[in-house]
Amino acid sequence: MALIVFALRGAGSFSPVARRQASGSSRLFSTARPTICFLGTPDVAASCLQKLNKNSQSLFDIVAVVTQPARPAGRKKQLTPTPVQTMAEKCFPENSVKILTPENAKDEAFLSTLKDLKPDLCVTAAYGCYLPKRFLKIPRLGTVNIHPSLLPRWRGASPVQRSLEAGDQDLGVTVLYTVSAMDAGPIVSQVSRPNDDVKGAYVELEELFDLGTDELLKALPSIFSGETTFDTATEQDENKVTKAKMISKDEAILDFSTMSATEIHNRARGLEMWPGTYFYLEDEAYKTLKKVKIGKSVVISSTEKAVDLISRELTLLKGKGAGLGVLLADGSALELLTVQPEGKKMMDAKSFVNGLAGKKMIWTTPPPPPL
Template sequence: MVFLQSDNRKKVVFLGTPHVAALALKILLEHESQLKIVLVVSQPPARSTRNGSETPSPVHELALSHGIPVLTPQTAKDQEFINDLKILQPDLCITAAYGNYLPKDFLSIPKYGTLNIHPSLLPLYRGAAPVQRCLENGDSITGVSLLLSVAAMDAGPLVAQEKFDLNHEIKAPDLLNVLFEKGAHLLVKSLPKYFLNPQQIVEQDHSKATKADKIKPEEGILNFSLPALALHNKVRAFAGWPGTKSSFSLNGDIVDLKIIATQVSPNSFHLEKGEILFTQNALCVCCGDNEILEILEMQLPGKKAVSAKDFQNGVKGKCFKLNK
């Protein structure tokens, strides 16, 4: 007689879409002895306007490579999707940068609720762009929060948090990777205690809540009348998307120069506000506070990104100045 070993692992549905969510899913899959991911949910594949082909999200691709079924509803309100989830009866849902609003019908299904990995120290930076907004504000500390999802955005009680010290060089894409990886490890560490006592959670101090609004493309335009540090923080915050740029004049033609890497100059230059100067390794711009922003890497439209030194060689002999 053959005795089948029962599977006592909790049934988990994972919801996520971009690369950072795939990083979190990869870590959870490394702990299959504790969790059984029975379904992955992601946003629908992106359709190419050129040939109509579809590209699945990074989370979708990772799930398929592990033989995990994937659903891609247009919204989490889709009734067929809700019905499928009810039939599945998951113990827990986990969300990481899923990108769709979760209705009450969804939240009521999993036995242990839905836990979200959120890259900020809640109640700070609730919303779509917590990492970008904390870098834009020049924060010296951030972190990741695990919270129980409720109908209000990022307002649910906390399961765990972990702090992370920031330097003034890290950019948003790198920080997102760090925080989602930390969040996934924190989740694995916290789940045994959570399953034993799901009520042992801490309500957020809603009076201290701040918002992290979605980024608009026009926010990436740099205005050199602002302080140099504020501009440097914008470059870090909006790296990846939407990027940062400013308008320059090249032989009388107006060009938008993409600004990729900067630093506030440790040196002193005698420049007037709005003046520029090439040094050996930087394009220096005097900002609104009379501090110098050094542009270290940039990109002209249709060209590849280059160092300031290579850019200077490319425009040598041409009239190049800030477009005021």
């Protein structure tokens, strides 16, 4: 797969005071072995930490790992550490590196501990907590973040999901300096690649954070040497900003009467992690509606495949591994390769049809939300 790499440099319009506050660049660059404090929380961040540790060698030392506190999880609500904490304990046994789990980054004890550690650079990857100015002033070389979008497009909490949902032609990841405003700092580098129209948010998040970690590792020598700084990084174009708003549960419900095949396919890919995407079938025998979750899908572009589809009726297409053909109200067609009936596991189309025992599969509009 071809990757397009953009090395971004240039002056920005942040004031000198704002730049010093965000990057710590007012202090002299150290000639000692640089130190890093890593901040992250979920699985994708744990993989970043693992790769950074593996590639640190003689380039830098990781002196602290910061992650969110353990939370109750599972049916038994057992207190469970984050994936990053688990990875840190694996990478750094016998307390060789401080593992900090503040409730938030404004915590006084946490900030005091971080000051004592005097990290040269902080690195964040899906940490999930706001970093105040007091935090940003601590690291000598500033704080850099791995953000899985082509900034300034998709600033915010759900960049990969929104990029997939929008059907962006290219996906990518950005390494940038952190400022008080969310994802608004100057850019160190970006990697762009084509959207393959197949993979969902799970895989894309993993791959983009992995690419972002590689980009960070490439940039670290120049950051440590002082060649790359907050002041030399490229400021974002505020006229091109788009926001990746938080995902709501209401977005899970699909309406085949108003949405196109492409819109449904893209939303299913984007929201597969949470909350998933669902449509409704009529159960003529019981006069009820059945909610069905979409797994894998593909837009039908072949006239040959779509010719036998009937309005509002799902049809099992011919051929090995074929899915359910759906003719949407706008005339576009979608093939559902895997689906999950409510209360059951994800299954292929043939298994789903077999479970219906000959009943017709008629899609319908979603029921009105409860008052």
